[in-house]
Amino acid sequence: MAKTNWMIVAIYLATLVTAIESTIVVTATRSIVSSLGDPNLTSLIFSTYLFSSALATPIFGRLADNHGKKIIFQIGLLLFLLGTILCGFSVSSWMLFGARIIQGIGAGGIMPMTFALIGELFDITTRGKVMGLNNSAWGIASLIAPLIGGLILRQLTWHWIFFINVPFILLILVIVQIFYKEKAHPTVPQSGVFQQYTSLIFGLLIVLSGIQLFSTHFLLGISILIAGMLILFRFYRKEKKKDSPILPVSTILIRDFRLLTICVFLINGALIGFQVYLPMWIQTELHLSPTSAGLALLPSSIFFIIGSYYSSKLLIQFGQKRLLQLVLSGALLGFLCLSILPNTAGYSTLLIFSSLLGFFIGTGVTISVISAQAYATTQNLSTVSGFITLCRTLGQSFMVTFLSVINQQIFLLKNQQLAGYHSVYLTISLIFIALLILVSYSKKSKERVQSQ
Template sequence: MVAIFISTFMTSVETTIITTALPTIISRLNGLSVQSWVFSTYLLTTALSTPIYGKFADRIGRKPIYIIGLILFTLGSLLCGFADNIYVLIFSRALQGLGAGAIMPITFTIIADLFTYENRFFMLALNNTAWGISALLGPLLGGFIVDRLNWHWVFFINVPLGVAVLVTILIGYHENVRTNVKKPVDFKGIFALTLLLLFVLLLFQGLGQTHINWLVSMIELIATVGLIGIFFRAEKQAEDPIIPLTLFKNKIFTIQILTALLLSGIQIGFQTYFPMWLQAIYRASASVAGLAVTPSPVLWLVASFFVGTLVKRWAPKRIAIPIITIQALFYVPLIFAGTSFPQFMFYVIAGITGISLGITITMNTLISQRVVPEQNLGTASSMLTLGRTLGQTIATGIFGLIFNIAINTKLKNYAVIKLSTVNHYINAGNKTMPSAVSTDLNTIILSGMHAVFFAVLIIFVVVIGLNLSDRNTDVIK
C-alpha cells in the first residue's frame, strides 16, 4: 500500500507540477508553437493504453503489468529530464503516458484484490489523500524546483520515487498465481479501440482550439463513427474481447462509468475557467486565481472517507442524486454572474465540487468493481479510469468550442474590439486598458463564461437523469 500511495502521488503530481514549470520549459526549448503537445501527448498515450493494460492485468496478473507501467513511467521521466529539445520532450512525455496508463487503473485493481469490499472504502480514501496532496503541492513544488534548481528536476524527481516503488513491488507484493487464459488475444479489438480513442481525442482537442479546421474535424468525425462500428463488430466476434460488451448490459455498472465520465467533464470545466474568470474579471494574479480550485482536492479527500458509511446505508442513486443536485444548484448563479459577483463564492463552489466529486466518484469506483465478475476486475477499473480521462478530454473540447463561439458572437456588437484584444486582456498582468474598453471586455468575456457554465448545467441535468433511470433501490453488498 505504501508503494501504491507513492505511485499515485508520482503520476498525479506529474500533471500539476508541470503547469508551473511549463513557461520556463517552453522558453528554454523554444517550443511555443507545439507547447500544447507537452500535455496532449501524455493524455493521448495514457488514454490509449489504459483499457489494454486493464485487460492484460485480468489475463496475466496485476504485478507484471504494474511493473511494466512503473518502468515506462520512470524511464520516460528520466528522458524528459535529459531532453535537449521540445520534440524529445514530447516523445518522452508519450512514454510517461504509456506508464501512467498502467499505474493509475491497476492501483485501484490491486486495492480491490487486497481488501474486502467492506474495508476497501478506507483504503481508497487514503489513496485519494495521495492525490489530494499532489494537487496542492504540485504547483508549489514546480515553482520551487524551477527557482532553486532547474526545470530538468521537475522530471528527475520521479526517478528515485519510481525506483523505490519498483523495488517495493518486486519484493513485497506477492500475487496469487493466475490461471493463464488460453483464448487468443483480441488484436483486432486492440487495434480498432486504439484508433477510435485516437480520433476521439484528436477531434475534441481540435474543437477546443481558437481557430478550428472544420475540414479536418469533419474527417475525424467520420473516421470516429466508422471506427465505432468496426470496434463493436470486432468485440462481438472476439473470443476474449479487449472490452467485454456484456459488462455494459449491467445497468448499474454502465451508470457508474457514465456518471464518472460526465462529472470529470464538469471537474475540468471549473478547473479551467475559474482561474481564467478571476484573472480576467477580477484582475487577480495567476497564483491567486489558481488558489480558487484548491478547496476542491482538500475537501475531495476529506469527503471520500465518508463513502463507506454512505454506501452501507443507501443505494447508489440515493447517494448520487441529492449530492449532485446540491452541487448543480451552486453552479446556477454562474450563468447570471456579473462583475460584482462575490469572489469568495468561487472558493465555496470549488469546495462543494470537491465534496460532491469526492463522494460520488469514489462510490463509482467501488460500485463498478463490485458489480462485475472477479475475472473482469482489471477491465472494470480501467473503464472507470478511461471514462474519467475521456470525460475531461471531450469536455475540454466542447467547452472551448462554446467559449470561442460565445466570444466571437458577442464581438460582433463591438466593431473596435478584436479577438486579439480579448486574448491580451484575459491575462491579469496586462492592465493597460482604458476603463470604457475594460467594461466592454468584461461583458464579452462574461458572455463566454455564462455559455460554458450553462453547458455545465446541462451536463448536471443529464447526470441526474441518468441516475434517476437506475431502478436499483437496494444497498450494494
C-alpha cells in the first residue's frame, strides 16, 4: 500500500511539472524575447513544446507496451529534465528552440505513462479518484504557475522558471526507481517500425500545422488540415494490415471506443474554451483585475476535482451511456446560459457557472477516459493511453484555434449586442448538442468498466 501511495505522488508530480511548464512560460515571454532579442520566439516558445509533445505521445505509448512502462516513463522524465536544463542555460533563440523540442518530447513520454500507470495500478473504484486528483494538477498549475513565474522574475532571471522543475523531476525519478516494481516484460520484436513512426509523425505534423494556420490563413489552414487527416487515414489503413501496429488498431475498431475518444476530444476542447474566454469576459466587461479573472476559474478547478473523484461511483451507479447523457446535458445547459447572459452579469453569477461547468466537465472527462481505457488489454494499455492522450491534445489544439476564429469573426461584425465570448459559448453549445445526439442514439454499450 505504501508503494502505491508513493506512486500516486510520483504520478501527480509528473503531471504537475508538465502542466506548470505549459503555463509558467507565459509570465516570462516578454523577458525571454527581450533577453534573446528574437521577437519570433513569442509563438515558437509555445508551439514547439505543444507540437513535439503531441507528436511523441503515441510513439511513447507503443514503446511502453513493447519494452515496459517503467523504462519509457524514466526516459520521458530524463528527456524532460535534459530539455528543462538546456532551456535554463539557453543563450540564443535557436538553443531555446531546440531545448523546448526536447522538453516537449519528454512531456510526450510522461503524459501517456501517467494514464497507463493509473490504469495498471488501480481498480475501477479507485481509478476515478486517483485520476480526479491527477487532473487537479492542471487546474492548480493554471492558478499557481503565473504567481510563481511572477515571483521568480521579480527576484531572479527568467532562466529560473525552468530550473525550478529540476528537483521535482529528480524526486520523481527516485520514487519510480524505488517503488515501482514492474512485472517481467518481454521485448516485442518489430520490423519496419522506423518507417511506421516516421509516417505517423509526418501525418500528425501536417494536421497540427493546419490547426495552427487555421486562425490566420483559413483556406490554407483547412486545406492542410484535410490533407493531414487524409494522410493519417491512409496510414491507419496500412496499420490494419501490420502484425505489430504502432496504433491500437484492434481497439480503434471498437465502435464504443471511437465514440468515447470523440467525447475526450470535444469535452477537453470545450474545457480549454471555457478557461480562455471566461477570464476575458471578466476583464473586458466587468473591468476587474487579471487576478480576479484568474480566480474565477478556481471554483471550476475545485468542482472538476470533485466530479472526477466521484466519477467512478457515478459510472457504476448510472452506467456509461446514461451518465454521459446527464453530464453532457448539464454542461450544455451551462454553456447555453453563458451564451445568453447579459454582458454585465455579476461576478458571483459567473462563479456559479464556473462551479457547475467544472463539475460536469470534470466528470465527463474522467468517465470518458476511464471507459475508453477499459477497452485496452494488458498488452496494449500504454498504446491506448497514448492514443487517448493524443485525442485530448488534438482536441484542445483544434478547439482553441477554432473558437478564436469564431471570436474574431464576431468582433469583425462589430455587433455590440453579441460579444465574442457569447458566440464561443454558443458554438460549444451546438457542439454539445451534436455530441449528446451521437451518444443518445448509439447502441447500448457493454459496461466493461463494471467488471474490472
